[in-house]
Amino acid sequence: MTHIGILGAGRVGANLAGKLSAAGHHVTLGGRNHADPAARTSAPAAPRIAFADQRTTARTADIVINATPGDSSLDRLTDLRTELAGKILVDVSNATRDDGDGLPGDLCYPGSSLAEKLQAALPDTHVVKTLNTMLFMVMTAPNTLATPPTAYVSGDDEHAKKTVTGLLGDLGWQPERIEDLGGITTARATEAMILVVPHILRRHGFKPFAVSLTR
Numbered sequence: 001m002t003h004i005g006i007l008g009a010g011r012v013g014a015n016l017a018g019k020l021s022a023a024g025h026h027v028t029l030g031g032r033n034h035a036d037p038a039a040r041t042s043a044p045a046a047p048r049i050a051f052a053d054q055r056t057t058a059r060t061a062d063i064v065i066n067a068t069p070g071d072s073s074l075d076r077l078t079d080l081r082t083e084l085a086g087k088i089l090v091d092v093s094n095a096t097r098d099d100g101d102g103l104p105g106d107l108c109y110p111g112s113s114l115a116e117k118l119q120a121a122l123p124d125t126h127v128v129k130t131l132n133t134m135l136f137m138v139m140t141a142p143n144t145l146a147t148p149p150t151a152y153v154s155g156d157d158e159h160a161k162k163t164v165t166g167l168l169g170d171l172g173w174q175p176e177r178i179e180d181l182g183g184i185t186t187a188r189a190t191e192a193m194i195l196v197v198p199h200i201l202r203r204h205g206f207k208p209f210a211v212s213l214t215r
Contacts, residue, residue: 001025004167005061007054007077012092012136013067016171019140021048023170030057058083063090063163070095070114078121085124088160090167091115091187092131092139094194103198107191115154115187126160128153129187130168132194134210140171142210149210153180154187179213 002025006013009031017027028050058064058080068076070093077084095114099105109117115129130153131139142149151173155161161180168178181189193211200209 005057008067030054113188113191126157128155150212
């Protein structure tokens with residue numbers, strides 16, 4: 001059992017909170033402030049889900065998940081540098097510019113990645129990138145797709161990646177569907193996969209899918 005803090009109370013954060021709580025973890029869902037109504041209305045009712053502001057969430061958790069909008073994550077999390085020191089930060093966000101219709105546009109950090117920027121800004125934190133190559137509902141229900149999806153993992157600390165792989169197991173991911181790509185710089189490859197997403201959504205609608213590796 002682990003105390004997991006989730007920064008971001010939208011669909012991604014709430015979805016992860018419900019599944020991790022059901023797996024036996026204590027979860028704190030961090031909204032913009034303690035009274036953020038989005039956190040309480042979006043999260044499923046569960047005895048192990050608490051609500052707090054994001055600073056408190058980062059300070060009190062053992063593992064922190066970044067589910068904030070990627071285009072503002074760097075500034076937001078850099079401000080939590082003290083609270084995140086010594087912890088694992090699981091980054092599931094993609095940093096893209098708004099293309100005008102609410103879908104992802106160009107990358108905010110071409111030639112780099114949000115995960116790399118976070119690791120550089122938070123040198124005392126172990127950043128692990130994962131789950132950013134799929135729609136949010138697949139993160140906690142990989143078995144619902146006709147073709148088994150892939151969860152890619154990037155990070156410089158092997159122990160942190162092993163810990164995150166365990167959390168992926170709690171979310172329903174089988175070990176053979178988890179692909180460790182290597183260091184944090186490999187996150188620029190998976191973050192670039194977001195560029196295909198708006199084209200798929202415009203053509204097929206908001207249906208669950210993942211960008212996966214098939215052998």
